[in-house]
Amino acid sequence: MKLTIVEYPDKRLKEKSRVVEKFDTELHKLLDAMYESMISSNGIGLAAIQVGHAKQILLLNIPDENDAQSRDALIEMINPVIIESLGETTYQEGCLSVPSFYEDVNRFERVSVNYQDRDGNTKSIDADGLLSIAIQHEIDHLNGILFIDKLSYSRRKKFEKEYKKMQKEKKSSKTSAKE
Ligand code: QAP
Numbered sequence: 599m600k601l602t603i604v605e606y607p608d609k610r611l612k613e614k615s616r617v618v619e620k621f622d623t624e625l626h627k628l629l630d631a632m633y634e635s636m637i638s639s640n641g642i643g644l645a646a647i648q649v650g651h652a653k654q655i656l657l658l659n660i661p662d663e664n665d666a667q668s669r670d671a672l673i674e675m676i677n678p679v680i681i682e683s684l685g686e687t688t689y690q691e692g693c694l695s696v697p698s699f700y701e702d703v704n705r706f707e708r709v710s711v712n713y714q715d716r717d718g719n720t721k722s723i724d725a726d727g728l729l730s731i732a733i734q735h736e737i738d739h740l741n742g743i744l745f746i747d748k749l750s751y752s753r754r755k756k757f758e759k760e761y762k763k764m765q766k767e768k769k770s771s772k773t774s775a776k777e
């Protein structure tokens with residue numbers, strides 16, 4: 599299964615994802631294909647809607663202290679629910695669906711999450727640091743929310759400006775390539 603990353607301003611990124619009920623081979627194939635897409639795009643987190651599937655599925659693969667990204671650290675979350683949140687933190691986020699833009703976003707410092715694994719077993723996790731931020735970012739995707747939707751008015755304007763500039767640059771590089 600070859601997957602392509604859905605990019606802003608694609609309307610699908612605003613969809614609410616549906617609960618997963620079948621923990622079958624089809625789900626496992628999607629999870630494996632999502633992992634390949636995430637790694638080959640240099641991502642540390644990915645939600646299923648980012649590859650066009652409106653299902654409550656997300657992947658997290660946070661690098662270790664040495665910045666190494668290992669499959670051993672992969673977390674697959676199906677039907678995640680934040681059951682507790684604590685504190686506040688700010689982190690400069692990015693998103694595979696909003697390439698080349700990074701901005702500060704306010705999040706909870708810690709979250710406790712209930713979810714299911716690929717076999718439907720119930721799990722829970724208490725997260726802080728980058729993992730906590732990544733979980734909140736990816737769960738937002740399941741609700742049709744992008745990190746740029748959470749920016750202050752002025753930072754959102756800065757995004758719109760940079761986005762328009764990038765579109766112009768893309769267009770002009772296409773026309774010059776034709777000459
Ligand atoms: C979500 O984001 C996240 O613009 C995952 O050119 C963000 O993997 C979790 C990426 C912040 C925790 C903190 C973005 C790759 C990857 C880009 C990503 C790009 C190439 C983003």
Ligand code: CO
Nearest residue numbers: 692693694695
């Ligand atoms: Co994202």
